[in-house]
Amino acid sequence: MRSLIGVLFIALSVQSLIIPEKLEKREQRTEIIYTNVAEGKETKQSSTGWGGVSSRAVDGETSGNWGHGSCTHGNNRGLQWWEVDLGSNYNISYIEVYGRTDCCSSRISGAKLWVGNNLCKTLSDKGAAQMEHVECENPDESVGRKIRIEVLDYLTLCEVKVMVRSSLEYEVDVPTDTPAAHKGEEHGEQTNVAIHKTTEQSNTCSYGYSSNAVDGYTAGNYWSSRSCTCAYQSKTMNYWQVDLGRVYNISEIKIWSRTDSNPASMNGATVKIGTTTCGTLEGLTQKTPEATVKCDQEKMSGRYVRIEKFNTYIILCEVQVMIDNEVLPADDEVIATVDYSHIGEEIDGYFNVAKGKNTSQSTDGWGGTADKAVDGGVAQNFNDGSCTHTKDYANPYWKVDLGRVYQIDHIRIWGRTDGHTQRLQDAKLWIDDHRCGTLTSMGTASKADVITCSEKESAGRYVTIEQWGQYISLCEVQVMVKKGQADYVPNTFVSRGEIIGNYTNIAFRKETTQSTVGWGGESSRAVDGWVKRKWSEGSCTHTASTADSWWEVDLGRSTNIDHIMIYGRNDGHQNRLQWARVWLGNNFCEWLTEDTADESDTGDVSIFKIKCPEGSYGQKVRIERLANYLTLCEVQVKVRSETLEDDSDEMPTTTPTIYNVARRKKTVQSSVGWGGISDRAVDGFDEANSRKWNYGSCTHTLRQAYNYWEVDLEQEEYISYIEIMGRADCCGDRLEGAIITLDNRTISGLTYTKDQTMWTIDTNNLRGRFLRVSLENEYLTLCEVKAMVDYDYDVSTDSNIVDPAAENLVRLENVVITSSSEAVGGEAVNAVDGEVDGNYYRGGCFSSAVQQGGRWWRSTFVGEQSVGKVIIYPRLDSSTDYLGGAEVRVGDELCGTIEYDATKLWYTVECEGKSADSVTISRETGYLQFCEVVVQAAE
Secondary structure, three states, X not given: OHHHHHHHHHXXXXXXXXXXXXXXHHOOOOOXXXXXXXXXXXXXXXXXXXXXXHHHHXXXXXXXXXXXXXXXXXXXXXXXXXXXXXXXXXXXXXXXXXXXXXXXXXXXXXXXXXXXXXXXXXXXXXXXXXXXXXXXXXXXXXXXXXXEEEEEOOOOOOEEEEEEEEEOOOOOOOOOOOOOOOOOEEEOOEEEOOOOOEEEEOOOOOOOOHHHHHOOXXXXXXXXXXXXXOEOOOOOEEEEEEEEEEEEXXXXXXXXXXXXXXXXXXXXXXXXXXXXXXXXXXXXXXXXXXXXXXXXXXXXXXXXXXXEEEOOOEOOOEEEEEEEHHHOOOOOOOOOOOOOOXXXXXXXXXXXOOOOOEEEXXXXXXXXXXXXXXXXXXXXXXXXXXXXXXXXXXXXXXXXXXXXXXXXXXXXXXXOOOOOXXXXXXXXXXXXXXXXXXXXXXXXXXXXXXXXXXXXXXXEEEEEEXXXXXXXXXXXXXXXXXXXXXXOOOOXXXXXXXXXXXXXXXXXXXXXXEOOOOOOOOHHHHHOOOOOOOHHHOOOXXXXXXXXXXXXXXXXXXXXXXEEEEEOOOOOOHHHHOOXXXXXXXXXXXXXXXXXXXXXXXXXXXXXXXXXXXXOOEEEEEEEEEOOOOOOOEEEEEEEHHHOOOOOOXXXXXXXXXXXXXXXXXXXXXXXXXXXXXXXXXXXXXXXXXXXXXXXXXXXXXOOOEEEEEXXXXXXXXXXXXXXXXXXXXXXXXXXXXEEEEOOEXXXXXXXXXXXXXXXXXXXXXXXXXXXXXXXXXXXXXXXXXXXXXXXXXXXXXXXXXXXXXXXXXXXXXXXXXXXXXXXOOOHHXXXXXXXXOOHHHOOOEEOOOOOXXXXXXXXXXXXXXXXXXXXXXXXXXXXXXXXXXXXXXXXXXXXXXXXXXXXXXXEEEEEEEEEEEEEEEEOOOOOEEOEEEEEEOO
């Protein structure tokens, strides 16, 4: 019977819808019907109660009686929804919604019906009437694939029909165009573009999902409506955020808080568009739970709307982001905006580029992790959970990585106000390796400590705060960049050190070494940047030995400095630095004495201000001390900041005109007795006290047949003279008979006279590298050996130098060498063997024998020779005069007489071209001894 009625209905409907004009044009009858495209399609709903599954609303049965088993039923009050997926996009003509007729018909009142992302219509209360016919208010928004019905109550639907117009020729007319992008829900002259958009929040408490704030319902009873968000209280910055899907020119933002309990808790929350602070929630009460926030016009464009508040619940019952309909953009319209979300948070015309960035600190203590200083919350009570705290207090630090280089305008720092406010006093703030400023005590004030650097020093990526002897606890750090410079990436420079007033301390944290380490006093402590002068504060160095204590810092390059500040201990042992000495490279600066104590610290004998010779350059600063521990609490090598050289201008290390090239060079000796190691003789200490054994600056060998000490000068040097220092407290005579050689050539022998402790040997700029002192059958003790070089010496202009290339007439063929007499081992021919060594006992020297009358030595040539110079090398292993008064003749003509000088290495006698067949050297009395003769032809 039902089928027959249906056929009759269709036939009558088709007959009444015949259009003659179309029949004439297409020669075909077109009959229009409406088809329900929802029946049997896939459905779902927010919850299911009492067996009322979602598929019942598309089973084809429209009965409104619950007992017939064809109605859906949700399980909860609050926001409930039901949805059908049509499988494709349809151009929907109308929708029929069938509710219950046996009871509860009001439950569907106010329900919202959505087609796709577009709000189609709000349903009314039909009372006992079963069906509501719905046509979308805007035909352009009636295209979609999914139909959704939602309400703040139990949701019961007995049937939903989605009707699409179709012809008899085609079952369904499916539009090919994609439906328009969802913009939102219209409210008069504005549209809420936040509804049903993607949301997130910092955390979620019971039923308070972030999407509840864009569900379209403003009901403020949290528990009954289940339509409010909830982010529970945490000791950090809580937030809620909606992604509008694209950039809009936002007119205003409307926010509803809860009405069942303390809506005022949201007062003070910050409302942002993107990273720009738009406004603050104010005036929320139970009677007025709604607030409207409007931004300045230039801050209205954005895609993300964010609400945040520190250390409190965030409960939002609805957020509407309103756009004026007249400026609602087309789908393909692009709104120009600058997205600074990657830069930071905008505050007062600046961007805080530190917020949310990566942080680190030396240690974590009491839950005060490093990230809390950039969480955006300025809560200065540690119990609020927004302050950092280190676990260590020796030399703690906190650091933020801004992600890239910025031109920083200033830095704002908040410390604790609930206690321990002094902990940040004198903490240092750095931008990269540039010392920017020093923090003050936070006191009990809530305002920030603001640090501003010079433009050059404020370009950087890393901001570091460090302290000594105190915990670091920071409640917020804001690194502020001018808004107009947010995209500017400045050039940076590498600092030469720590800026202190008008000076730069170029020793700051440079590489250091010291002779030994005692009691944990590492060498780096003296350049850690902290002038902490009590040993217990852990910032002073300490050597383990009192013998030859030294400390050294490498400045990285040769530098001309202004002065050096040296800080010793003030808790005891202040005198340990007395009579230490300071070097800059090869340049001796000053002794540490009361005369060099810093004038600004009258009476403090452990602070020194040291000057170095004017014009001196050096890469290393060295401090040396004998016979005591060396303890330094800080060493500052200061250069006037405006005079720092450009890095491209490498300056050479300067050396004094007269310089000891043996100082601190590598040494060896035949044996070691009583701890007298070889390098003591080149430690640079040559004062009378240092030449006493108990000062630890003298060498000592065992007594062996042959004892020696030698220094390697590292390269050949033109040595002007040599100084040898023995002990001043005893035993000076032990050096009697010591032999001095340079590159195995004897250049002197030492003769002791009473109370003598020092010998000076003139070496006439002799060139050599290895300097040796040797002694037979006696202890060898040297307290200092110096090889002095005159850097003004120019070998090319020295007329006293023997030219080895000049012809030596005594080496010609058939030259006959004779003498008045010869001592054993001192044959006359030894003087022409080519060896100039002055040690008689090496067998290369001539000596006459004991005899009556004059002594002579002669070289006879074959034929006459024109003689220019005669050079005679004396015996040097003894200071006895064996050559004084000797006459040099060419034939019978006198060239000159030798005047004995114990310091000479050779004698040159000018013969000025005299010609003869012989050269004779004669002496009337005493032995005649020498070790080599060179006769050069006249030019």
